[in-house]
Amino acid sequence: AQSVTQLDSQVPVFEEAPVELRCNYSSSVSVYLFWYVQYPNQGLQLLLKYLSGSTLVKGINGFEAEFNKSQTSFHLRKPSVHISDTAEYFCALQSNTGGFKTIFGAGTRLFVKA
Amino acid sequence: DTAVSQTPKYLVTQMGNDKSIKCEQNLGHDTMYWYKQDSKKFLKIMFSYNNKELIINETVPNRFSPKSPDKAHLNLHINSLELGDSAVYFCASSLTRQGHEQYFGPGTRLTVT
Numbered sequence: 569a570q571s572v573t574q575l576d577s578q579v580p581v582f583e584e585a586p587v588e589l590r591c592n593y594s595s596s597v598s599v600y601l602f603w604y605v606q607y608p609n610q611g612l613q614l615l616l617k618y619l620s621g622s623t624l625v626k627g628i629n630g631f632e633a634e635f636n637k638s639q640t641s642f643h644l645r646k647p648s649v650h651i652s653d654t655a656e657y658f659c660a661l662q663s664n665t666g667g668f669k670t671i672f673g674a675g676t677r678l679f680v681k682a
Numbered sequence: 683d684t685a686v687s688q689t690p691k692y693l694v695t696q697m698g699n700d701k702s703i704k705c706e707q708n709l710g711h712d713t714m715y716w717y718k719q720d721s722k723k724f725l726k727i728m729f730s731y732n733n734k735e736l737i738i739n740e741t742v743p744n745r746f747s748p749k750s751p752d753k754a755h756l757n758l759h760i761n762s763l764e765l766g767d768s769a770v771y772f773c774a775s776s777l778t779r780q781g782h783e784q785y786f787g788p789g790t791r792l793t794v795t
Contacts, residue, residue: 614784
């Protein structure tokens with residue numbers, strides 16, 4: 569069975585500090601990996617995705633993530649956060665098997681303090 | 683223009699009632715989804731349709747019945763509502779059934795009393 573584990577349920581950080589949100593996955597087959605962001609009372613929005621190729625992927629709003637196959641991780645990073653980055657962040661995976669069903673992690677709440 | 687829209691945004695109803703949530707996308711996508719997000723923010727897929735054909739049907743009580751009259755619309759009908767059905771329901775769409783980039787609606791908060 570496939571699964572996604574987001575290691576931190578909440579991450580408080582000061583404005584302009586760097587942040588890393590951690591994501592590990594479990595799968596016996598090759599996967600596609602995603603990070604989505606959910607602002608309060610809104611739907612999810614895709615931040616970035618890894619499908620193949622370069623393991624460092626850049627997304628919107630200055631976020632990037634690195635796919636590490638040996639450690640089965642896909643951590644999200646931003647060098648300097650803003651108050652407006654306060655939101656819930658979801659790591660997700662898909663595979664070619666199972667009809668491309670998207671499996672989401674439990675989410676990490678990023679809280680940026682002034 | 684709203685890409686994926688859902689109505690209603692809020693739905694408060696009593697146990698045992700039947701209710702529907704509607705979803706429409708104007709992106710020209712082939713695939714649409716229903717997700718349920720519980721009170722702990724956990725998000726789980728319920729159904730997926732590709733060009734009006736059901737392609738993903740998770741272990742969901744058969745009180746939940748999706749209907750796709752055309753590829754731009756996916757509605758969710760729920761019979762005999764229970765307290766445990768209280769959640770936020772999200773509709774989403776993607777260009778193809780691979781779903782590598784899904785566009786989510788704003789959600790419908792269902793409260794069953």
